Amino acid sequence: VTGDHPATAAAIGGQLGLWRAGDPVVRGDDGDPADADPAARVYARTRPDQKLDIVAGLQSQGHVVAMTGDGVNDAPALRRADIGVAMGGGTEVARQAADLVLVDDDLSTVAAAIGEGRRIYDNIRRFLRYALAGGVAEIAVMLLGPLCGLAVPLLPAQILWINLLTHGVPGVALGAEPAEPGSLRRPPRSPQESVLGAGLGRDVLLTGGLIAAVALGAGIAAARWDRPWQSVVYLVLGLAQLGVALAVRAPRPPDGRRGNPGLLVAVAASALLQVGGVLLGPLRSLLGTAPVGPRELLACAAVAALPGLVLWLVRLGGPGHCSGRDQRPGARVQRP
Template identity: 40%
Template sequence: MLEEAYSCTVDDVLKHYNTNTETGLTKKQIESALKEYGYNGLFFLKIGILLELPPEENKPLWKLVLAWFEDSEDATTAFVEPVVIMLILIVNAIVGVWQTELTLVGVVGRGAPPRCEVASSIQACKKAGIRVIVITGDNKATAEAICRRIGLFEDKEDTCGKSFTGREFDDLSLDKKKDAVRNGKLFARVEPAHKSLIVQFLQQDGEVSAMTGDGVNDAPALKKAEIGIAMGSGTAVAKSASDMVLADDNFSTIVAAVEEGRAIYDNMKQFIRYLISSNIGEVVCIFLTAALGMPEALIPVQLLWVNLVTDGLPATALGFNPPDVDIMTKPPRKSKEPLISGWLFLRYMLIGIYVGCATVGAAAWWFMVYEGGPKVNYYQLTHHLQCQLEPSMFKGVNCSVFASPKPMTMALSVLVLIEMFNALNSLSENQSLLVMPPWHNMWLIAAICFSMALHFAILYINVLAALVFRILFIRRSYDSICIGFYSDDCQNIFQIAALNIAEWFAVLKISIPVLLLDETQKAIVRSTQRGHSPLYHIAIPMVMWCVYSAFLGFNPL
């Protein structure tokens, strides 16, 4: 909407700038005018208010009409054809009241408001440790005013050493240029060579640079940067030189892409973490049983079942993990940082070692502790192959018990359940399950439920079928029906048997610590990253351990 109309003659303009038609404006006067109008980002020449001029004062031919208008809360550039035409019509109508022979030279509304979402995107970049550098061909003062509006500079921040023109940059020594690139936020009145040089200095400092541009002169820098981003409305040259094209020309889209990229990288790490820790556990299990001389806890077909069927679904579902709640508050990783650091590998090893020990421990629990088991001692368990050779050392022990499917079923069930819990651990690298609960990834919950359903199927479905068969044909009494696959009628290639409630509670008690162990490790990492004391962050894991200790004393029977 037109707010005010102003008019001036040629003499008025010359008088305002203290010059004449012969000398013109000096370089100093031009720079002074640019500086005056640049700081607020709006060029505005007030010489005479047209609506207040009496008709008798309008005898000279008016050469220029300036109009200032507002769109919402920001000044809007008037160089849009429909808007300009509308303004010309309005000004002609106003001017026509006093002067019908007026020659309209132009209508100017000057302003360049940034998009409303840019300021919030700049703040998101700051939190994420991403440096935003403005490189423009515009006037330095105007660019600084815009940078203050978008939050790149604070309102009263001193821009000395942070804002440079192309000429100022050229006058610096090589070391000072590198310092300027390290600390600078704004480079104005630059040439294409400056843009490429800035990218080069960033790369020499080990930074990963992403360059945006839309013009032909941006092409060299777009090509040189690690990630060249051309605007969708840009030139064909800029698009061909870039790695990607920003279809909506929106800076916030780049920030969203950074978040998505970080989430994909984290999910890849969690996928690897899940498989490595699980496989380490299986290796530890096989090695431990062989080293101790115990009966096999897992046979090859069981390991194949776990690796090819049970683990596959949760591992795939980890690809659908949502971004961490603090993903855009972490600093960028170094370009040479390994996918798995030493500390991360140590965490994988600790979880894997517990998985292996728990799997072997479940079988040992059934042999040595469980009331329904043989309750052999450690020597008898680790020297079971001598049962037939040294009967004196195995008094009261039936040697066939060492070939029972129950301990293998306990070991397999613990392995499967622990790996389901380990999949929950892999929802986030460092966030607690209380902050990112399992239902943030419903695909993972579905995968875990399906994997457990498959495990229950190989344990119980054939048993139920055998039970129905015997009831229908009354071939034997109910008491003689087998409860596992190891008997003549229910034998199965998995060599497992159905577990009762007490055995399942034992499986649960042995499996839960993998959650608590990882929660403790995550708490330690968070305390290191945020600078708080470890006790502050491990308070929740400590409470979890206390609750688990109370659960250990619970007996369902």
């Protein structure tokens, strides 16, 4: 969007990949550019008030608009845009009107900031899927356990210990997951979309139900075989949530770089403490668990791995990923 000659605007748009021969160049001296072809990507001969109208028009279509500029005539549009970006070498008026000032005048900084924002948002959704699914599973176990013949599925200390181990260090480690490959090439999500939108709420319920099913199934089987079923439920419920943490992590970068080794360390440490709750005498006394033999421990670990394995297979076989990114094929970015 510029006040320069249309030929100049087209040449710069071509260098940026926004314009090709035959594409329209909207001229501000031919009418209101806000009413121009929605497919237009280049605007020339625009006045300051017309730049403001272009930003307002894009916002009325539901777009989130970032406006860059350095001159006095850019100030109204910088202020109206959702994110106004001023150049560090620009006028003081533009810098005061903007939300963000690029001190180095390097627009690639904006792209890096968008990529970091998408990484953070993906990790928030990733943590919500992991943590909320675990909470749903625990509630389901406590409510459905008595109906399945398990009078008190878990003691209060056992629930607190599971929450401490699963939502503690592994939850923090999930926040350090790297950006997913191609995250900047994804279409934009709707500003009205909930953080649990794009199917994340459904996935939380399904994942929580799967964890609860394996925990209750293991407890019922242990009760029938006259084994310490409460300790079995405790083990499977905690280990299954840790398995889900590994299943919802970001895909490995295609260049083979290490993703987030801190998550592996966090899950391993939490799993050892979870198992220690039935192997170590002081922890058994604290949590009210019973000793579990090696074969039973291996069986619990195998059953607990099922939810994470199912999620991993689903992710391999279908589009999208565990952070629930927007896959709308028709969405595209408008750049004023």
